[in-house]
Amino acid sequence: MGAMTCAEKILARRAGREEARAGEILMVRPDLLLSHDNTAAIVAKVADLLERHGVADPERHAVVLDHVTPAASAKNAENHRAIRRYVEKYGIKYFYDVGRGICHQVVVEEGLARPGGLVVGSDSHTCTYGALGCFATGIDRTEAAALLLSGETWLRVPATLKVTLVGDLVPPVSAKDLMLALIGRIGAAGATYMAVEFHGDLAGLSLEERLTIANMGIEMGAKTALFPVDRICREWLGGRGAPAGSTAPPWADPGADYREEITLELASLEPVVALPHRVDRVEPVAAAAGTPIDQCFLGTCTNGRLPDLAAAARILAGRTIHPKVRLLVAPASRRVLEEAMAAGVLQELVAAGATILPPGCGPCMGAHLGAIAPGERCLSTANRNFKGRMGSPEGEIVLASPATVAASALQGVITDPREERR
Numbered sequence: 001m002g003a004m005t006c007a008e009k010i011l012a013r014r015a016g017r018e019e020a021r022a023g024e025i026l027m028v029r030p031d032l033l034l035s036h037d038n039t040a041a042i043v044a045k046v047a048d049l050l051e052r053h054g055v056a057d058p059e060r061h062a063v064v065l066d067h068v069t070p071a072a073s074a075k076n077a078e079n080h081r082a083i084r085r086y087v088e089k090y091g092i093k094y095f096y097d098v099g100r101g102i103c104h105q106v107v108v109e110e111g112l113a114r115p116g117g118l119v120v121g122s123d124s125h126t127c128t129y130g131a132l133g134c135f136a137t138g139i140d141r142t143e144a145a146a147l148l149l150s151g152e153t154w155l156r157v158p159a160t161l162k163v164t165l166v167g168d169l170v171p172p173v174s175a176k177d178l179m180l181a182l183i184g185r186i187g188a189a190g191a192t193y194m195a196v197e198f199h200g201d202l203a204g205l206s207l208e209e210r211l212t213i214a215n216m217g218i219e220m221g222a223k224t225a226l227f228p229v230d231r232i233c234r235e236w237l238g239g240r241g242a243p244a245g246s247t248a249p250p251w252a253d254p255g256a257d258y259r260e261e262i263t264l265e266l267a268s269l270e271p272v273v274a275l276p277h278r279v280d281r282v283e284p285v286a287a288a289a290g291t292p293i294d295q296c297f298l299g300t301c302t303n304g305r306l307p308d309l310a311a312a313a314r315i316l317a318g319r320t321i322h323p324k325v326r327l328l329v330a331p332a333s334r335r336v337l338e339e340a341m342a343a344g345v346l347q348e349l350v351a352a353g354a355t356i357l358p359p360g361c362g363p364c365m366g367a368h369l370g371a372i373a374p375g376e377r378c379l380s381t382a383n384r385n386f387k388g389r390m391g392s393p394e395g396e397i398v399l400a401s402p403a404t405v406a407a408s409a410l411q412g413v414i415t416d417p418r419e420e421r422r
Contacts, residue, residue, distance in 0.1 A: 007195035009250035034121030056151035062094035064103035101333025116249035131210035133229035164200040175209035176401035184282025192221030207236035274399035303381035304332030312406035316352035322412030330362035
């Protein structure tokens with residue numbers, strides 16, 4: 001048996017084979033299917049078949065209401081009610097109602113994505129769970145509907161891009177800056193339908209930072225983004241009572257076949273932003289400094305965890321945001337909200353002038369809370385900045401780290417967070 005990448009190993013195991021190679025198509029049985037507010041649309045596709053045959057495995061379906069929560073209209077409320085009825089009728093084991101948080105945060109908090117596992121979700125940022133050594137990827141609604149009925153789906157084994165990280169980040173440079181820099185280097189399509197493996201000096205990256213990095217794998221086209229299950233991963237899982245999975249989760253063999261290899265020198269990275277309207281239009285913050293902003297958004301499945309809120313609070317502590325800027329903060333989950341309250345982080349943010357939103361997706365996809373008007377510009381910790389993503393297609397979104405968002409909220413213009421630290 002030849003050397004294999006991590007993706008090849010996991011998919012081979014799930015297909016009941018000893019090995020797999022990039023390009024092969026395999027039938028696999030995922031450990032978990034995730035869906036969110038789109039569950040009603042998925043179920044509607046196969047309503048008659050569900051009536052006759054039921055759900056293949058109710059214990060492998062997780063449903064999280066997070067996109068438009070609480071309901072913003074009667075239509076949203078009807079959608080939520082339909083989902084609750086589906087969950088009750090078919091005995092869906094993992095259901096998390098309004099206010100629990102963003103689906104990707106809830107899945108990792110609840111231990112539903114495990115090292116060496118296979119998770120698919122009807123949301124493109126399902127790749128987040130690769131931070132736990134889990135092959136996690138997004139699928140479309142039709143695939144999800146078929147999976148409900150059969151319990152199986154097919155996947156083409158992806159080729160792999162190896163990214164080697166060297167050294168450590170120099171604060172306030174963060175994992176968000178790292179990932180934006182990588183996307184800016186290879187482009188929004190630079191890893192299309194590839195697995196991305198992260199190697200090298202990983203000990204300096206917390207699990208939360210790895211979640212940020214894996215989350216944005218899809219923003220360079222990747223099918224999944226994977227980290228090894230090391231001490232940091234195991235301690236994070238153990239600290240939350242989540243099972244760490246097998247004692248030896250799959251990782252790449254020495255000599256595995258990579259389509260491409262890239263090295264990033266972390267100490268050389270600086271704070272960056274992604275300018276409208278492309279995630280790969282990446283520039284140093286210094287190049288955009290002084291650009292006026294109307295709204296700042298801190299949150300999302302990319303940067304809505306406690307360390308993200310704390311990084312912003314450290315900059316904002318004892319100060320007040322610019323009078324012409326709105327600062328919206330959406331914790332990624334109720335657990336994060338509780339942690340932020342206990343640590344005094346939420347109080348610092350509120351004292352600085354932030355508006356706290358319910359745990360969930362919030363303004364990220366423009367459907368609920370914090371939409372921007374024509375001509376307005378939002379500096380956001382989200383993962384996408386295409387036209388219309390946060391409201392008007394005539395508005396602009398600039399992506400940045402929590403530190404950059406906080407520093408800029410103070411000044412009313414895009415600001416290098418290194419200046420505020422001084």
